[in-house]
Amino acid sequence: MRFLISRMAATSQCPPRKPMSKIIWSLIGSFLGIYLVAIIGKSLQFDPLTNLFLIGSLGATAVLVYGAPLAEFSQPRNLIGGHVLSALVGVTVAKLLTADLMLASALAVSLSVAVMHLTRTLHPPGGATALIAVIGGSGIQQLGYYYVVSPVLFGTTIMLLVGLLVNNLSRNPKRHYPVYWW
Numbered sequence: 001m002r003f004l005i006s007r008m009a010a011t012s013q014c015p016p017r018k019p020m021s022k023i024i025w026s027l028i029g030s031f032l033g034i035y036l037v038a039i040i041g042k043s044l045q046f047d048p049l050t051n052l053f054l055i056g057s058l059g060a061t062a063v064l065v066y067g068a069p070l071a072e073f074s075q076p077r078n079l080i081g082g083h084v085l086s087a088l089v090g091v092t093v094a095k096l097l098t099a100d101l102m103l104a105s106a107l108a109v110s111l112s113v114a115v116m117h118l119t120r121t122l123h124p125p126g127g128a129t130a131l132i133a134v135i136g137g138s139g140i141q142q143l144g145y146y147y148v149v150s151p152v153l154f155g156t157t158i159m160l161l162v163g164l165l166v167n168n169l170s171r172n173p174k175r176h177y178p179v180y181w182w
Contacts, residue, residue, distance in 0.1 A: 029066030057128035082123025086112035090133025
């Protein structure tokens with residue numbers, strides 16, 4: 001127990017606040033990304049209250065792509081691959097384990113993490129994408145594997161395109177996107 005507690009001791013201090021320019025670019029990118037996903041979903045005649053282009057995991061993606069564009073988790077390979085592979089895992093688990101929601105939830109998330117590691121596409125919101133496939137309700141369940149295409153692939157592609165635009169508009173040479181594609 002002492003060993004475990006000793007491992008929890010802080011080894012550093014909290015980093016300083018980011019410069020205001022980075023905060024503003026993050027705000028602009030996350031607003032445009034989520035807003036465009038919602039607008040495009042609405043224009044395709046989805047019910048705005050159950051807009052299937054908008055899933056919760058895209059909110060976390062916005063934090064990464066627009067708030068930390070240089071991070072490994074934010075790169076296009078991780079963004080698209082992590083979400084799509086996790087969606088495939090989540091839908092498969094949801095179809096195979098209909099009787100035990102708790103087991104299906106845990107299995108979808110843990111398998112998606114393993115698959116993302118194996119494919120070098122680790123994107124933390126991917127775990128939520130897998131979980132949404134299992135617990136997302138009847139609207140998500142009815143989509144089946146179409147969930148992988150819409151909302152996941154379409155939504156993440158829109159987020160990527162906005163990330164390419166917004167993150168490269170800044171004159172700051174340290175704010176560019178992507179670091180690598182594949």
